[in-house]
Amino acid sequence: NAGVTxxxxxxxxxxxxxxxxxxxxxxxxxxxxxxxxxxxxGLRLIHYSVGExxxxxxxxxxxxxxSRLKKQNFLLGLESAAPSQTSxxxxxxxxxxxxxxxxxxxxxxxxxxx
Amino acid sequence: SQQGExxxxxxxxxxxxxxxxxxxxxTSINNLQWYRQNSGRGLVHLILIRSNEREKHSGRxxxxxxxxxKSSSLLITASRAADTASYFCAxxxxxxxxxxxxxxxxxxxx
Numbered sequence: 139n140a141g142v143t144x145x146x147x148x149x150x151x152x153x154x155x156x157x158x159x160x161x162x163x164x165x166x167x168x169x170x171x172x173x174x175x176x177x178x179x180g181l182r183l184i185h186y187s188v189g190e191x192x193x194x195x196x197x198x199x200x201x202x203x204x205s206r207l208k209k210q211n212f213l214l215g216l217e218s219a220a221p222s223q224t225s226x227x228x229x230x231x232x233x234x235x236x237x238x239x240x241x242x243x244x245x246x247x248x249x250x251x252x
Numbered sequence: 253s254q255q256g257e258x259x260x261x262x263x264x265x266x267x268x269x270x271x272x273x274x275x276x277x278x279t280s281i282n283n284l285q286w287y288r289q290n291s292g293r294g295l296v297h298l299i300l301i302r303s304n305e306r307e308k309h310s311g312r313x314x315x316x317x318x319x320x321x322k323s324s325s326l327l328i329t330a331s332r333a334a335d336t337a338s339y340f341c342a343x344x345x346x347x348x349x350x351x352x353x354x355x356x357x358x359x360x361x362x
Binding site: 142173178179180181182183186196197228230235238240241242243244245246 | 283285287292293294295296297300340342344349350351352353354355
């Protein structure tokens with residue numbers, strides 16, 4: 139039982155490049171989330187999904203796209219990376235909504251955009 | 253903002269001492285959750301306290317919730333060097349999404 143696995147762990151991009159961050163969970167959770175963590179800002183929700191085939195915007199969705207084609211996977215895409223997207227990205231999953239269920243986090247992807 | 257505000261931002265104590273962290277918020281909540289983050293790792297869930305609860309315990313952790321003051325506290329008793337980490341509160345409102353505070357960085361000196 140690996141929990142929530144994020145790949146890659148580190149990545150350096152040049153401005154304008156694109157990339158996809160992959161999140162996989164093996165807990166059969168319905169809900170999945172992408173957060174970004176910046177110094178002094180805490181964690182901010184980018185996008186989330188309440189089930190396979192669904193996605194929704196969070197607090198800071200601009201510049202990102204997501205897909206949930208399979209229940210166990212949640213992909214975060216950056217189409218044209220900008221230095222402002224330099225951050226640590228965390229994926230999380232939960233059995234139910236935050237109303238009832240704790241979140242399980244991956245160990246993060248550290249992204250630098252130069 | 254729904255975001256929890258944590259106090260203090262940083263805390264340094266000696267091993268064996270108690271550590272108290274506070275979280276204040278502005279909106280009504282369904283529950284409040286506390287998470288720990290070790291350096292370079294993801295967040296780990298510690299405790300969930302519902303809006304109709306006033307206190308919960310888990311091992312050396314004690315969480316209180318005062319909805320009239322819109323505040324919560326996390327107490328770690330008999331701290332250990334391994335408790336060194338950042339601690340975050342997260343607010344769950346009717347939207348079902350969790351909104352995280354900025355965290356308290358705790359250093360426990362051996």
